[in-house]
Structure formats: structure tokens, C-alpha cells
Amino acid sequence: MTYVLHLAIYIAIYSILALSLNLIVGYCGLLTMAHASYFAIGGYTYALLTLTLGWGFLPSTAGAMLVAAILSLALSLPAWRFRGDSFVLISLAIQALVFSILSNWYDAKFPIATWRNLANGPSGIPNIPKPDIIGIRFDTVSSMAILSLALLAICGVTLGLLKISPFGRLLKCMRDDELATRGLGKNVRLTKVYAFGISCSIAALAGVIYSSYTSYIDPSSASLDHSILMVSMVLIGGVGNFRGPIVGAIVLVLMPEILRFGNLPYATAANVRLLVYGVLIALMVHLRPQGLMGEYRFR
Amino acid sequence: MQILVNGIIDGLALSMFALAFTAVYLPTRVFFIALAGVYSLVPYVAWQLRILGFPWMFAAGTAVATGVLICIACELANHKMLERKRASPGAHLISSLGIFIILVQLVVIIWGNESKTLRTVIQPPLKFGAFNLTQPQLLAAGLSVVVLSTFYLWLRRSNIGLRFYALADNPTQLALYGYNTSHLRVLGFALSGLLSSFSSLVVAYDLGFDPHRGLHALLLALVAMIIGGSHSFWAPLIGGILLGVVRVEAAWYLSARWQDMVTFLLLVVVMLFRPTGLLRKRTTLEAEST
Secondary structure (H helix, E strand, O other): OHHHHHHHHHHHHHHHHHHHHHHHHOOOOOOOOOHHHHHHHHHHHHHHHHHHOOOOHHHHHHHHHHHHHHHOHHHHHHHOOOOHHHHHHHHHHHHHHHHHHHHHOOOOOOOOOOOOOOOOHHHOEOOOOOOEEOOEEOOOHHHHHHHHHHHHHHHHHHHHHHHHOHHHHHHHHHHHOHHHHHHOOOOHHHHHHHHHHHHHHHHHHHHHHHHHHHOOEOHHHHOHHHHHHHHHHHHHHOEOOOHHHHHHHHHHHHHHHHHHOOOOOHHHHHHHHHHHHHHHHHHHHHHOOOOOOOOEOOO | OHHHHHHHHHHHHHHHHHHHHHHHHHHHOOOOOHHHHHHHHHHHHHHHHHHOOOOHHHHHHHHHHHHHHHHHHHHHHHHHHHHHOOOOHHHHHHHHHHHHHHHHHHHHHHHOOOOEOOOOOOOOOEEEOOEEEOHHHHHHHHHHHHHHHHHHHHHHHOHHHHHHHHHHHOHHHHHHOOOOHHHHHHHHHHHHHHHHHHHHHHHHHHHOEOOOHHHHHHHHHHHHHHHHOOOOOOHHHHHHHHHHHHHHHHHHHOOHHHHHHHHHHHHHHHHHHOOOOOOOOOOOHHHHHO
């Protein structure tokens, strides 16, 4: 039962991530490779606020989401001018910068969260506290599963409402024809800033759940491979609607578990999983460009 | 002086890889991420053949041929089919990402995650006046100069090179003149495989290799291409050498761990303030005003 709950937590975390990435890929029509950075920024900010300042779960989570929303300007401002390959390049640069800062800004002689040692480098930050909301402590797998599924539901409802709101329609309109949207007098630049801010802060929320559940975070959570995994989820599941990213997250989280039942060695299973992702992505572009459940064909 | 020479040699190997990406990107506009997979795979083929006892030339030649054939296969089995469907650049990029993941994971499954080396002995550096050069550095510098000069001469002096140049400039117009652009596209992918294999082998010979270095090398190559200007075949050469020097200087004055930080900051600065790169595209005033 613990194993199933553990899977449910991971499905919730990656569904939140996939839903947030869908806002950029599916509704803004921009492919970003930097989403893992914002996931890690959320996890690290939560860890630093709780461990060094002693903040509780809710203020730390709000702080992590705020920091991610502010840092999303690093992506949304270039998105004013760049689309397509150029935007992918910018996002790769942001990804590499964040990974480099988290990996290299440290000096073991100094305490964490100081000018000389921001995030403890490759060793990561251990002993991150479990969530504690108004006296209720979520320190068991079942309670974490309830919390993460509840947060997934809140994110799902929020993004669902956003989709049917005038803002959601404006995003779709901007994705399909940015020039026409500007011609209608809409502020496309501000819309992108809002969309990236919302998306990156939700990714940070997923990072908070992850770091509080595992009580540990390290720079690998901000790696390009992790971003590729998130992009795979939305592309395989499909973008532009609500179902696709969740289906993608469920499929890609459960796939390695299914491979576990084969007689593959543990070390090889992880690579076979990635190999299957690669095959799925390559085939999907030819056979079903809109993904399993998507309604928008990525341009 | 020593740092400058080291930077230029690193930059030349980087320029070859950046040129490999440009050889596909300029004529076809395909964002060929799978090239990173080829870059990772090629040294393993050479290493395996050396382990089996084959001579150096055969091992290196087979590895390069493998790289070329994989790139051609990528065009014929993937990008050409997408082009027929008039797929978007995004579709090309995503499918190439899929191929990259497949290639890297195959390398890991077959050869494992460990770092390997192509060299078995370390020879002392040779003294050239004010600076020293190691044997791998000499090989990298010599091969890069020969390969890059041959490419640029071929591009500007041979008939097929000029056609290739024209394809990069205006593929539609070239097709309207009756030239077979499909063959030239395949040639672009083959050249890309050739250049990336050479670059990968010289870097692997100097520093060793592991399955995950391809993507990092591709990112550096992209930065070099963008710094130079992403619309010219000369851009990778200029951008690659400049980036090589900047990275070595960053390692010397700051620390090797800040090399990537400096590299990607440079990319952000160039993209924000001079997105056309150092080499601006020559256009007429009429074209600029439209």
C-alpha cells in the first residue's frame, strides 16, 4: 500500500509540473527547456526558508512560489522577442545557468544560505522539514499522498478556471496569431509575463512538495534531463487541454514501474525507460503530433 | 600566451562541432539535437574497435563513418518524411530530441555510464617557444585547421559547395532553378556527421569521454554559433574560437566551475543585445525596411 501511495505522490508532483508546463507549451505555443530550473528553485527556496529562517510550510511555500514567479521574468522577457528555436536556446541557457549556480555556488567551510555557500553545491540540502499546516503534520506517506493530491486538485481547478476565463482565451488567441492579438489591442507582452509567472510558480509548488516529501534536494532536480522528462510528459500526453499533461505524467511515471516487473537489471531499467521515452517522442511526431490526448499540434 | 593558445585550440575543436550543427541548420532549418547523440556515440565505436585490436586508423575511420551514416539515416528516416508532411520546425526539433535520447541511452545500455579514455599513455608536452603543447592538443589543432580549411575551400571553390551555399541562402529559389535540393540536404547531414565525429574524436582523445557529454558540447556549439551569427557558415569559426578563449580565460581568472556560467551569461547577453551575432547578415536597405 505504501508503494502505491508513493506512486500517487509522484504522479501528483509530475501532474502539477505537466499542467504548469502546458500553460507555456500548450497555451503560449513556446517550447521551454528550463522548467526543471523552476521546480528546483521552488524546492531550494522552501528548504532554505524552513531550515535557515524557521518559516512554516505555508509562508515558505508562498515564498518559493513568489521567488519562482519573479525569476520567471528571465524567460518571459526574452519571450517578448523570441519564438521557436531562438526561445528554446534562451531557455536552455537559463537552464544551464540555474544548474551551474546550484552546483557551483558553494564553499563547504561556510554554512548554507550564506554569500559563500548558497545551496551546498552537489551535496544538496538534507533534513528538509515535512509539511506542517495549522498543527497538522504530514510526516507519513499516506498524509503526504493526501496533501499532494489535494494540491494537484487545487492546481487543476485553478488552471481549469484559467482556461475558460478571458485570460485563457487570450492565451489561445496569442498562441494562434500573436500579430492579430496585438492588432485587437491586447497587451501580448504582459500576458506572457503573467502566463510564465503562473506556470513557474506552480512548478515551484511541485518542487516544494518534492523536497518536503523526500526531505532532500540536490542540483540534479534542475538538470536538463529532468526538463526533458517534463517536456516528454506534455508532448506524449498532448498539449492544449487539461487531460493530455495528466495522462502524459501518469504514463511516464508508471512506465518504469511496469518495466520493474520485467527481468531487467535495476541499473539498465532506468535507461530502458529513457529509451522508451525517446522512441515514443520520435514516433509521436510522425503518427500523432497532437499527443495521446492533446488538442493542439505543437508548431 | 599559453592560456590564449589553449583557448584557441579548444575553440577550433568547438568550431568544428558548431559548424557541424550549422551545416544542417542553415540549409534545412532543422534544429538537429540528435547530433549530440552522434557526438556521444562516435568515441565509443573507436574505443570498442581499439579494444578488439584494430589499428588506430581503422578504428577512427569506422567511428567517423558510423557518425556520418547515423546522420544520413536521421535525414532519410525522419526529417525528410517530416519535410514531406510540411511539418513545422518545432516538430523537427522534438523528433530530433527523441532520436538524441535513443542514441544516448543505447550508448549507456551497451557501454555503461563510466568515463573512458582513448589514450593509454600520457606523453610529456612539447615546447614551442613561449608555450607548451601536448600531443592531443597538436592533433586537435592540426586536424581542426585541415578540416575547417578544406570545408571552407570546398564551400567557396567547388561547384557542389556553391550549390550547398545557395541552398543555405535560399532553398526555394535553388529548387526553382532545377537543382535537386533533396540530395543537397542529405549532403548537409553527411557533412554534419563528418565534422561532429572529427570534433568528438579529438576532444575524446584529449579529455576522455562519457555518454552524457554530447548535450553539453552541443550547447557550447550553439552558443558559439549564436555569438558568431546564426546565418553564416563563418559564424561557428569566429564564435567557436572566441568562446574557447573566453572559457579558458574564465577558468584561469575565476575557476573551472564557473566556465558554464560565463558561457551562458554570454549567450543571454548576445541574444538580448545583438541577436544577429557578431557577423550581421548583409541585406539591402529595401529588405531591412520591410
